[in-house]
Every structure is written in C-alpha cells, then in structure tokens.
Amino acid sequence: MGKGMAGRGKWFTYRHALDCLLVLTCPLAVATYLWLQLEDLTGGNFEDSAPRFAALAPLLKETSLFPTENLERAGCHLNASTPPLMIVDNFFATADAEEIREKIMSSWAQGVDNFQLYDDGWYVSKRSSGGYVAASGPSHQVTESQDLVHRPVSLQARFSDLVGDAVEAGTSWDEAGDRWNGALHVKVKQSSSTAIHSHFHEDDVDCGWVGLVYLTHHAPAGLGTSFWMEARSKVAVKPRGRFFYDSAEGFQKLLVIEPVFNRLVLHRADLLHSGSPGLGAQMSEEPRLFATYFFNVKSHR
Secondary structure, X not given: OOOOHHHHHHHHHHHHHHHHHHHOOOOHHHHHHHHHHHHHHHOOOOOOOHHHHHHHHHHHOOHHHOOOXXXXXXXXXXXXXXXXXXXXXXXXXXXXXXXXXXXXXXXXXXXXXXXXXXXXXXXXXXXXXXXXXXXXXXXXXXXXXXXXXXXXXXXXXXXXXXXXXXXXXXXXXXXXXXXXXXEEEEEOOOOOOOOEEEOOOOOOOOOEEEEEEEOOOOOOXXXXXXXXXXXXXXXXXXXXXXXXXXXXXXXXXEEEEOOOOOOEEEEEOOEOEEEOOOOOOOOOOOOEEEEEEEEEEOOXX
C-alpha cells in the first residue's frame, strides 16, 4: 500500500463512500478497492482520477454485463475480485510520458516512413509489425521511446498487481512491441479498423487483458475509447471467436472514456469496445498518439 496510507485510508474510504451515495451507485467494497488501487499506482495523487473512477461504478456493479462463462469454458479463470475495467491516471512517470511523446512526434515530423502503415491513417512503430528498425535516426527514436513504454520487468509486475494475476511471460509478453505489446501508434484519422470489437479469440489474447495509454495533450474528449453492450443479450462481452462489427446497430454505448494524457485504460480482453467517436469521424489536427498492451495471465484453476 502507498506510503502514508495507514493514516489516510479511513478518510479516503469515507470520502468515496460519500461520492457513491451522491451518485446512488456503487457498493462500498468495489469503490474502496478501486480507490486503493489508484492510490497504490499514483502515489496518492488521485484528485483528478477519483470522479472518473466513481463514474465506472454504475457499470461495475452490474456484474451481469460481464459474464465469465465463455472464459471459464475455455479454461480461463481470472481473479474474480478484479474489476473488468480500470482507469489509472498518471500511469508513466511524467518525465517519461513527455519523453515518449516528444520522440514519437519528432520521428513523425521527419516522415511517415519511420512507421509501419497498419490501416488508412493509422501508423504503428515498425518493430510492432515486424518491420526493420534502423540502428540510428528517426525510426530508432521510436524504438527508444518504445523501450520506455515496455520495460518488461517493472511493467509485468505492475500489471500483475493491477489485475491480481501473474502476467504469463514467454507467450504474450515478448520483446517490446511484439504483437502490439508495448507498441506505439500514430493515428491521423479514423480508419476502417475503428469498429466495435473484442480481442478475445483463439490466436490472440485469450486469457488476459488489453491496455491503452493516451499520449496526446489536450485531445478532444470525443476521441477516447467507447465500451458497448449487445442490445439483445444485454452483455458487454463477446463469445469466443474473432469479432469485428462496423455498425453500431444492435449495440448500446455504455461509456466513453476521455483520452486524458498519460491515462491507462485497462480492460478484460473480451469486452466490446471501439475507438471513439466512430467510423467516418474527423480526427483532430494533431495526431492521436497512444501505446497498447496485450498480455495473458496465469489464470486461477
């Protein structure tokens, strides 16, 4: 627990309990867990994060939205006490986050050839797509910032603490950028891949988590991440099998998370989500920068 928590924990618990009563939403146990998790990871500096954490409570208390039957049927038994969706502000040290952003923007300014084209208007660090990365020059700056993003040992431990399960090394946690784990992205417009989708399928992250860290300053609130529920089934997850859906028909938007700089959005890999605001939308003038993480965990049996 964060330093000094013993003397402040009761006050914060009461404070969040009051927040919950005001919005008539969350059970105290869930709220306290989320609050203490955030204190651990931000050194107690969570005044900006608290309202957004409280905003998740109406969803998190509706456990029927996030069934685990399909995961369990596939042999995946995640920690039952871990919320399926978490927000952590100030994820990287501020200096690291700024350095990562500056190096990406410097490389981007020197040409798109320093990146790998993934889709129309969407570029990713070359090592993430199996592309060649030079030993020096602009593309190497991307590699250096990617090393900052990845940091295998420390981030494995940090993600393990967050999700309550040990990250499974050697399968989904490989070298920086492999399988988009610790990959850096530059997005200049919404592309055809911006669809409602899930990462829970047989050849990808099938027992684990997906994380995204926003790295754009002052991005429009509408360019964050949306989470969805299938209207017919009333669930926010998708069964096993690759799933992309290019229309919002038949789905209900549950939540839009704003793209605050240096914010981590971490969620179960089977949650239905999309980039906001959706297909065909205009992006802001400044490119949208973000880092992604995909990892499996050693599930409970």
